[in-house]
Each structure stands twice: as C-alpha cells, then as structure tokens.
Amino acid sequence: MxxxxxxxxxxxxxxxxxxxxxxxxxxxxxxxxxxxxxxxxxxxxxxxxxxxxxxxxxxxxxxxxxxxxxxxxxxxxxxxxxxxxxxxxxxxxxxxxxxxxxxxxxxxxxxxxxxxxxxxxxxxxxxxxxxxxxxLAMSKSEKTNAAWRLVISTGLSLNQLVDASTISKPTIIQMRNVMRTLKETDPGLDLDELTWHQALRKYQGKEEEDFEPDFEWRDKRIAKVAQKLSDTFGKEFKRKPELFWEAVRKYDSNLTDHFLKMHNVDPEDFSWSKADPNEF
Incomplete structure (x- = not known):
C-alpha cells in the first residue's frame, strides 16, 4: 500500500x-x-x-x-x-x-x-x-496544528518538539496532556482527524461551535480576502502595487491612515505622490 x-x-x-x-x-x-x-x-x-x-x-x-x-x-x-x-x-x-x-x-x-x-x-x-x-510563512494556526501533528505522531522529546515547531514549551506540554487524556477517555478517537483547536475543545468538554480562537478566525478571514483579491485581480496589483495602494485609499482613506500608523508613520508626513508600497 x-x-x-x-x-x-x-x-x-x-x-x-x-x-x-x-x-x-x-x-x-x-x-x-x-x-x-x-x-x-x-x-x-x-x-x-x-x-x-x-x-x-x-x-x-x-x-x-x-x-x-x-x-x-x-x-x-x-x-x-x-x-x-x-x-x-x-x-x-x-x-x-x-x-x-x-x-x-x-x-x-x-x-x-x-x-x-x-x-x-x-x-x-x-x-x-x-x-x-x-x-512561505506559516500562520499561527498552521504552526499550532503542525505542532499537534508532531505531538500525536512522533516520539520526539519536548525540546525537539519546541525546536521543530517554534511553539512554546507550555503549549507543547499542554498538547501532550490533551493527547494522553483523550487516548484514555476515548480510545477509539482518531486524533489525526482533529485540529489542535478541536482536540482542546474536546478535552475541555465543549462543543466545537462554542468558540473559535481569535487567531484562527483571523487567519481564515485573511485567507478568504486574499483569495478573493487573487481571483478578481490576479497579478495586476503585483505588477503595479501603487494602484492597489491608491485604490484602497480611494475606497476609504481611513484604512490607509490606519495602515500607516500601524507602521509608525504619521499620515500627515506621508507623501502620497512618492508612495513606495514596498516600504510597507
């Protein structure tokens, strides 16, 4: 096979x-x-x-x-x-x-x-x-799910798991505890079918739909918006990124102002005519 x-x-x-x-x-x-x-x-x-x-x-x-x-x-x-x-x-x-x-x-x-x-x-x-x-960079949810995969499928030491996944030691320890408990309480459960979030919720005795971590919700929303942009514009904005910047500004200048502030740039000091999107 x-x-x-x-x-x-x-x-x-x-x-x-x-x-x-x-x-x-x-x-x-x-x-x-x-x-x-x-x-x-x-x-x-x-x-x-x-x-x-x-x-x-x-x-x-x-x-x-x-x-x-x-x-x-x-x-x-x-x-x-x-x-x-x-x-x-x-x-x-x-x-x-x-x-x-x-x-x-x-x-x-x-x-x-x-x-x-x-x-x-x-x-x-x-x-x-x-x-x-x-x-490619991995999102936070991808990293935690990947760490969970290593925990349930390998015999790597705690330090090896932390080193490979870059997930914190306390989280890896928690994953190991969740794995051991679920194996004891539900021997027929296929842990391989669960994401880390699903396994944790089951360990806590809560239904999956009760709660979704902020980072998982955020990752899903970002991926959905990015997919929409790709489907609609293809590589157009990659070839001319200044068009995307100006289009967002025209859509809502508050968004671009907020974006500049996130990067410690005062919108009043920013020269729109000389904007270099690669700086952001």
Whole structure:
C-alpha cells in the first residue's frame, strides 16, 4: 500500500515504518537526484496548509528564478531539496515548492539534494523545522496544528518538539496532556482527524461551535480576502502595487491612515505622490 492512499499522517507513518523495516540501507549518499526518483508524501512531510493561490504564485516565482539561471552560461539551480531514505527510495521532506517549480518547467537535469540521516520521527520534525528562504510563512494556526501533528505522531522529546515547531514549551506540554487524556477517555478517537483547536475543545468538554480562537478566525478571514483579491485581480496589483495602494485609499482613506500608523508613520508626513508600497 502506498502512503498516498491515505490522508492520515499516523497511518501513512506506519506504512513508511514498514517500508523502512523491510527495506535496505541507501545505496549511496547522493548530492543530486533525478526528480522522478524523489517520492512526494505530503501527508507526512508537508505540514503547511497552503491556500492554493499562494502556493501557485510562489511556485511561479521560483520558476522565474530557475529560468533566469538557465539563461546564464552556468546553470544555478535552487537551494538543495532535503530528502530522507525510506527503505526503498528517497522521500522529499523539505522543498516541496522548489520541487513543483522544477516539475513545472520540465527540468531535465538532476537537482541538488541534501540527505537527512536521522530517524523517521526526526525527519517529520525536520520537515516542519526547515525554514529556507524559498518557503512561505506559516500562520499561527498552521504552526499550532503542525505542532499537534508532531505531538500525536512522533516520539520526539519536548525540546525537539519546541525546536521543530517554534511553539512554546507550555503549549507543547499542554498538547501532550490533551493527547494522553483523550487516548484514555476515548480510545477509539482518531486524533489525526482533529485540529489542535478541536482536540482542546474536546478535552475541555465543549462543543466545537462554542468558540473559535481569535487567531484562527483571523487567519481564515485573511485567507478568504486574499483569495478573493487573487481571483478578481490576479497579478495586476503585483505588477503595479501603487494602484492597489491608491485604490484602497480611494475606497476609504481611513484604512490607509490606519495602515500607516500601524507602521509608525504619521499620515500627515506621508507623501502620497512618492508612495513606495514596498516600504510597507
């Protein structure tokens, strides 16, 4: 059974553990690999909950970087992908957008890789910890949900969990307590199906609809508005960001004034005619 047959991190991890146990050591430690020899297992090694528009846009940015580099006399690929040996092949644990960018242009040469040589649990943690410049920022809810995934699916130590997720130690300790309690009180519960917020509410004996954390509500609203902007305007405002700035100002100047104050700029001192949106 291939891990891609299930969306469950826990069940996918069990399958990979079986492949590692039945497999063999890697034939050699490579510094590059053909794309087709790298297996993608997002259920286990991709912790981000990307909005499709943001993911696609980021990939296209990386595509331009690759194309520009290939025009030079000497090709300069993107930073190495991080791969992990799973008994019978290499799995991608860091660099999913770079991988998609290579695939998008039909990159024929082997791509640079670095090999992660820890345990499977450590590789799952490394997939979250990876924080190269080619990565998209994660929202607060994504980070807490990713930390929850690590808590319920790995045996990483407290310090390792904190290091990989950047979530505070008290929160990780709380997650561990919630996990242990839910396993004891409801053995049939599939923790893999719950977000951290849902698990916490269940632990507290409250219904899901009773409450939604401010940060989760905020993240959802931001993603919804950003998706609407992308659907409506595409890349128009990215090419001419000053149009977006002036359009928002025309819509409601209070919004732009508030935005300036958020960045410690006095609207009275701001020169609209020389506005550089990249400063904000």
């Amino acid at each position: 291939n891990p891609t047959d299930t969306n469950s991190l826990v069940r996918s991890k069990v399958i990979i553990e079986g492949r590692i146990k039945a497999g063999s050591p890697p034939p050699a430690i490579p510094n590059s690999l053909p794309l087709e020899s790298i297996e993608i297992i997002p259920q286990v090694f991709q912790h981000r909950e990307d909005a499709q528009w943001a993911s696609d846009d980021h990939v296209q940015t990386l595509v331009k970087v690759i194309k520009n580099s290939t025009k030079a006399a000497k090709k300069k690929p993107l930073e190495p992908l991080t791969v992990f040996w799973i008994g019978d092949g290499w799995a991608l644990i860091d660099g999913h957008h770079r991988y998609k960018a290579y695939k998008a242009i039909g990159y024929a040469d082997p791509v640079p890789v670095t090999v992660f040589s820890g345990t499977l649990d450590e590789a799952i943690g490394q997939a979250l910890k990876g924080n190269s410049k080619d990565k």
